[in-house]
Amino acid sequence: MSLTSRRRIHGFCLFSIGAILGRWTVPATTVSAQVSPKNPGEIMFGTIPVRLRMNKDVVLATLRKDYKVDDSGTKVNGAEFWSVWMTDKIIRPIGNLQFRRDRVVDATREWGSIGQTTL
Numbered sequence: 001m002s003l004t005s006r007r008r009i010h011g012f013c014l015f016s017i018g019a020i021l022g023r024w025t026v027p028a029t030t031v032s033a034q035v036s037p038k039n040p041g042e043i044m045f046g047t048i049p050v051r052l053r054m055n056k057d058v059v060l061a062t063l064r065k066d067y068k069v070d071d072s073g074t075k076v077n078g079a080e081f082w083s084v085w086m087t088d089k090i091i092r093p094i095g096n097l098q099f100r101r102d103r104v105v106d107a108t109r110e111w112g113s114i115g116q117t118t119l
Contacts, residue, residue: 043107045084045095056080056102067094079105 041052048062060082063069068085075081084095098106 043095043109045109050097050104050107052104052107054104056099056104059097059104069097 039049039051042049044050045063046066048066050059050063060069063084068087068091070083070085072081072083079098079100082097082099083093084097086092086094093110095107095109097104
């Protein structure tokens with residue numbers, strides 16, 4: 001077998017392995033700000049799904065494992081408002097939750113920015 005043939009086979013094997021693994025893994029950057037196409041009543045905070053009508057205690061306990069979650073202290077027509085914050089190097093807001101009767105009635109996710117460039 002020639003060196004060129006071995007390189008082609010090696011390249012094909014690496015490509016195949018990458019394609020197979022890519023189907024089962026998703027980079028965090030693509031997951032972090034998506035609404036699930038399978039369930040339009042679901043929004044992702046990183047790898048944590050938040051669905052409409054989920055129990056408040058379950059949502060808050062799950063999110064607190066990876067994020068800072070703050071009660072705004074505001075109630076409007078019986079709805080409570082909470083903020084979700086990223087706590088890596090810089091604390092920054094990533095979304096908001098609204099609860100009514102201890103159930104999720106609204107969830108929003110910040111998309112963020114990619115920065116400014118000077119051309």
